[in-house]
Amino acid sequence: MRLLLGTLFALIVAGVVGLGTTYFALSRGATFGTLSIGSWTASARTGTMDADPYARASIARTGRLPVALGDGLTFLAKTDDNGNTLDGRCDVTIAGITPTARYWTLTLYNSAGDLVANSLDRYGFTSQEIVRRADGTFSIMIAPRANAGNWLPTGGVERYVLALRFYDTAVGVATKEGREIPMPAIKTRSCP
């Protein structure tokens, strides 16, 4: 009886620990070799045959097609530069410059990876649509209510994810973290 009880206990612990860590790893999007710049993260190997088992499991579970590395690289941000979760009810700015690429696109998704409905049917910007300052820097306002300039509507969703994708770029597997590549800063200006 003690043996049976003990085995059962060990198996239950194994199940909880094993499945729990798997769920945690997939929902947090854990991968090896992640490149983090500010609050932006990218995993260049996810778009190659060298994708690690965690990246493969995450690709299968979400149902997305990762951007192939020869095509481009995706940076995701779930928080601002101070670590606060991006909130669609707040005014958030993205400002600065980007690494060299032929084109880039910025897209706003909800946490499930769907586009967010809004009155303008605007889900993001391409590098060509952005109005820039005289020195080449830009500023995008992500806010629930209309703003002058580059306004990206949030539709008032509680949480969102930003994807900044660079197409035909030199940023890739060999890129090191640090000041080597400039990424725009994400700042929460005001919250209701």
Place this chain on the structure above:
Amino acid sequence: MIRWLLLLLGGVLLGGIVHLATIIILPRTATQDAFSRLTPIAPVNTVVQLPDPSPEKAVMPYMDPAFASAVCRYDLTDGPLKLSVPVSIAYTSVSFYTDHDIAYYAINDRSAGRRAIELDLMTVDQHEAMPENENVTAADLLIVESPTPTGLIAIHALAPEPGLRPKVKAAIAGAKCSQFSLPQVSQ
């Protein structure tokens, strides 16, 4: 007490194995991955335009709404595939994925040059079976080797401004993928 601690330790170790096993097995059992989502709407060895993603409906999550996309779900069992994608106004790319949605190759309009991206897709065996002189005469033809007999070709064309979308869609509507038979090796 010691006994229970040992059992707990054993359980945690076993949990580690369960964790690794589930991570590795998951891609093989997934029924909602991109390849499975595209299978019902994309007939084999044909280019199909994907509907633009919208908040209500998208074929896959995390699609880039600035792009017009098309896919060719391929099966090379009966022979290699010829792909031709006209270059659109801004940026056009072709990415290749295995049947487990892992990208193994990508090319864009700049590296392809000319007015269209043209290439042959075949398995490693089919490439090896190609007559050698054929290889030489086709030196300017790009040959891509697929690691798996089935997979996906994703064609993307960027609409840099929303107004250019119809033009971009018209360009990738001219994309073709079709099966062809290799010339037999002469003995």
